[in-house]
Amino acid sequence: MLQHDRVVHHPLGGASYYFKESLLKYVNAQCSRPAVVLHVGAQPNCTPHIGNITTIATCFALGAALQTRFARNVRVKFVFVDSAPSPGHEIVINGVKYQRSLKQMGTLEEYKPAFIHVLDRLSELSGVPYETATQSFWRANPAFPNVIRSLVARHETLGARLSPETGRLAIRVPCPHEGCGLADKHGLNNEYHSDDRIAFICPEHGEHHISLMAPHEVERLEFNTPLRNLIRILLCSLDTDTSWIMCTGSDYAGFYQEQLTWRLLEQPATAPVIFYTPLILDWSGAKLSKGLYVKEDGYKYLVDAGHRYLLDGEVFLQTRDGLEALFKEVQDWVDKPYKLFRNYSLEYLEMQLVARGMGEHEWEEDK
Structure with missing residues (x-):
């Protein structure tokens, strides 16, 4: 391994250059409506790890800064993506991938408490309430049916834009037969009818459909990540009482967004x-991934070295002053944006947490 001088550099470029002194002032100016809600979410198919805990902590740090410096009415909205596939419940039949969601399998509750523990503590540290x-x-939003109808009306062009691999709009509905719940993950076999019906195919029970004119049926719809993101953006754009800030990891920046x-919005100024x-990032520069942790045991080297707290939120919360140290670190990023618009290695972050007062973890199995 190459040795280095342990000197940390923050070279400026892009957003870190232009917002290095004015980020908070700029963000506050974009929030013209009375209330400010910071949206953050996660697929709760495993315990939170240091990567998504860092995203959540940064969200609370931003909320605290807006609340303190500009006296804004701020709260955090944490949304569980319960439509995500339940681990071990994706199957391929005749080349079509089907899934059963966390909601369908009732597995949301398994990891929900770990997220709630993190949220509770960050709310205490920041003084920002959350729900x-x-x-x-989103489906209960009064504007949701109209937004969906407008998108479905363009399903051919939007399918090619939002699902470049399949060219199909990734709308799905779980099979309504009791005990089934299978859904065509990518909407490959969906049929869109002129009378505002969408037909879906279950490989076991055949065709079922919903009407876009029936609100109780529209509420059953689920979407892939890009389409879900677009729907959220459109709904938040229509909210006249609340300025929304969507907090997410920087892997969703750049070409993706x-x-x-942005290229699909008619009025991006209201977004x-x-x-x-x-x-x-891990040692190779790849982002920390729950998929590798859950499915492939990709971080065995961390567990073997006694660093499971970086992967398991419950263990991290048992680390003395660990979350407090992380919150101090991300507050520094928000205060000094040249530290915000970049990524960090696990090794660097751990060094910072120790420097900010993190002590030993207390779980016996890790000692």
Whole structure:
């Protein structure tokens, strides 16, 4: 391994150059409506790790700064993506991928408490209140049916834009037969009818459909990530009482957001601010991934070295002053944006947490 001088550099470029002194003032100016809600979410198919905990902590740090410096009415809205596939419940039949969601399998509750523990503590540290919801929050929005109808009317062109690999609009509805719940993950076999019906195919029970004119049926719809993101952006744009800030990891910045969101908006000036948080990277420069942790045991080297707290939120919360140290670190990023618009290695972050007062973790199995 190459040795280095342990000197940290923050070379300026792009956003870090132009917002190095004025980020908070700029973000506050974009929030012209009375209330400010910071949206953050996660697919709760495993315990939170240091990567998504860092995103959540940065969201609370931004909220605290807006609340303190500009006396804004701020709260955090944490949305569980319960429409995400439940681990081990994706199957391929005749080349079509089907899934059963976390909601369908009732597995949302397994990891929800770990997220709530993190949210509770960050709310205490920041002084910013929060509330949680599932995807039903967006479907219950009065504007949701009209937004969906407008998107479905363009399903051919939007399918090619939002799902470049399949060319199909990734709308799905779980099979309504009791005990089934299978859904065509990418909407490959969907049929769109002129009478505002969408037909879906279950490989076991055949065709079922919903009407876009029936609100109780529209509430059953689920979407892939780009389409879900576009729907959120459109709904938040129509909210006349609340300025929304969407907090997400910086892997969703750049080409992804430019091609799958901004180029599709008719009125981008009304869209919410998207606030990107640094990624936490492993030794190779890849972002920390829950998929590798859950499915492939890709971080066995961390566990073997006694660093499971970086992967398991519950273990991290048992680390003395660990979350407090992380919150101090991300507050520094928000205060000094040249530290915000970049990514950080696990090794660097751990060094910073120790420097900011993190002590030993207390779980016996890790000692």
